Amino acid sequence: MKGLKAVYTRNQLTATYFILWPVLFVFSFFYLLIIIFLKTLYQRHILASYRPNAKVISVGNITLGGSGKTPLVEYLALYLHARGRRTAVLLRGYKKPGHGPGIGFSDYYSLGDEACMLKLSLKENAVVVSGKDRVRAAVGIDEEGRIDTIILDDGFQHWRLKRDLDVAVVDATNPFGNGCVLPLGPLRESIASLARAQVICLARANEVPPAAARKLEERLRKLNHAALFIKAIHEPEFIYDAVSGLRSALDHLKGKKVGLLCAIANPGSFLDAVERCGAEVVAKTFFDDHHEYSGRELSDVMRKSLDAGARAVVTTQKDIVKFAGWLCRQDAGIEVFVLKVSLKIVEGEEAFDERLHSLYSA
Numbered sequence: 392m393k394g395l396k397a398v399y400t401r402n403q404l405t406a407t408y409f410i411l412w413p414v415l416f417v418f419s420f421f422y423l424l425i426i427i428f429l430k431t432l433y434q435r436h437i438l439a440s441y442r443p444n445a446k447v448i449s450v451g452n453i454t455l456g457g458s459g460k461t462p463l464v465e466y467l468a469l470y471l472h473a474r475g476r477r478t479a480v481l482l483r484g485y486k487k488p489g490h491g492p493g494i495g496f497s498d499y500y501s502l503g504d505e506a507c508m509l510k511l512s513l514k515e516n517a518v519v520v521s522g523k524d525r526v527r528a529a530v531g532i533d534e535e536g537r538i539d540t541i542i543l544d545d546g547f548q549h550w551r552l553k554r555d556l557d558v559a560v561v562d563a564t565n566p567f568g569n570g571c572v573l574p575l576g577p578l579r580e581s582i583a584s585l586a587r588a589q590v591i592c593l594a595r596a597n598e599v600p601p602a603a604a605r606k607l608e609e610r611l612r613k614l615n616h617a618a619l620f621i622k623a624i625h626e627p628e629f630i631y632d633a634v635s636g637l638r639s640a641l642d643h644l645k646g647k648k649v650g651l652l653c654a655i656a657n658p659g660s661f662l663d664a665v666e667r668c669g670a671e672v673v674a675k676t677f678f679d680d681h682h683e684y685s686g687r688e689l690s691d692v693m694r695k696s697l698d699a700g701a702r703a704v705v706t707t708q709k710d711i712v713k714f715a716g717w718l719c720r721q722d723a724g725i726e727v728f729v730l731k732v733s734l735k736i737v738e739g740e741e742a743f744d745e746r747l748h749s750l751y752s753a
Contacts, residue, residue, distance in 0.1 A: 399455055419573060443530075443532065445532060445538050445541045447556075448541070451557075452579075453567075453580050453585060454577045455573075456680055458560045458561065459562055460545060461508070462625055465513065468509075469517075476540045478518070478540045479538045479541050479542070480519050481525045482502075482505060482544040483521070484521035485545075485681060486504075488503075494716045495507075495714055499713055501521075502519065502521040505544070525551070547559055556590065557588050557590070559588035559592070560594050561607070561611065563603070585618075588615060589618060591611055594624075594625070597624040619739065620738075621742070624737055625660065630644060630730055632729075633729050641668045644668040644669055644670040644705070647670050647671065648700050649665065649673065649703050649705050649728075650692065651665060651674070652676050652705075653678070654682035654713075655710070658677040661707055670705065673696070673700050673701050676695065694724075704725055705727075705730055706727060707729065
């Protein structure tokens with residue numbers, strides 16, 4: 392419902408939200424009670440949690456998507472591989488299509504967009520496993536005996552799996568929305584739940600004023616003074632041609648009129664990244680997160696961009712996996728580039744390195 396999406400993603404109050412507020416409040420109250428009840432059952436071992444033989448690093452958040460978890464997962468997988476660890480990434484595969492018009496990569500239909508993107512990015516550096524039952528996946532990994540580290544994507548509320556390190560990601564550009572839990576707000580659980588995180592990553596720290604970032608960090612430290620705090624930015628690295636895969640420097644976008652296409656939770660961050668590369672954005676098409684494209688929609692986007700005077704369309708790594716096949720089979724009439732963005736830790740990297748190293752020295 393668009394009226395609620397505006398509240399969740401932009402903190403924009405709508406008529407729909409005001410009308411539904413009493414009902415949403417009741418549902419939020421019971422939702423929070425259920426979350427607290429379930430968490431208590433796991434904490435008291437009334438409900439069982441599985442302990443894998445491999446080390447488990449959970450990367451999650453307390454809000455609905457878009458906080459920057461996936462870039463941190465990629466960072467960790469590459470970091471661990473470089474240090475000789477045999478790593479698997481477990482994802483839920485949210486809104487995995489299973490089948491479709493065949494305009495995306497085949498792995499997109501079997502794994503989902505984020506898992507397919509990670510598999511392409513990580514290549515042989517990590518195994519990527521997607522499925523609703525991540526405990527079953529962890530058991531299978533244990534039985535094979537080849538993996539020594541599991542990265543649990545979106546795992547902060549996944550209490551069925553025990554973990555050795557709990558990393559919570561907070562988006563500096565929209566940390567907690569309106570501060571209310573679902574469906575009254577975007578929170579999956581209360582802000583106080585961050586007290587159980589061992590590491591808190593303040594993502595997109597460069598996209599807010601320094602004073603705002605400091606104020607948020609002070610608030611987080613009051614919530615959890617024992618946690619290790621790290622700051623990270625999402626840094627554009629290069630662009631590549633969506634058909635040929637040929638890489639170009641970011642300067643290739645400087646002064647160029649482009650259209651944007653994405654279906655991610657935080658399109659504003661993508662827009663900001665492209666504009667920081669010097670491009671002039673003349674057309675924008677943003678779909679809901681995890682949207683599955685149709686050929687007609689893609690044709691409309693290309694035509695819209697051309698009509699606006701764009702010389703190219705820029706999209707994300709998460710999106711290209713969903714329509715790369717469409718591009719290869721027909722002429723889009725305009726160049727399509729993919730912006731490669733990576734996470735870079737700008738504060739606390741050495742301490743984080745030590746914390747990760749300690750997992751294996753214990």
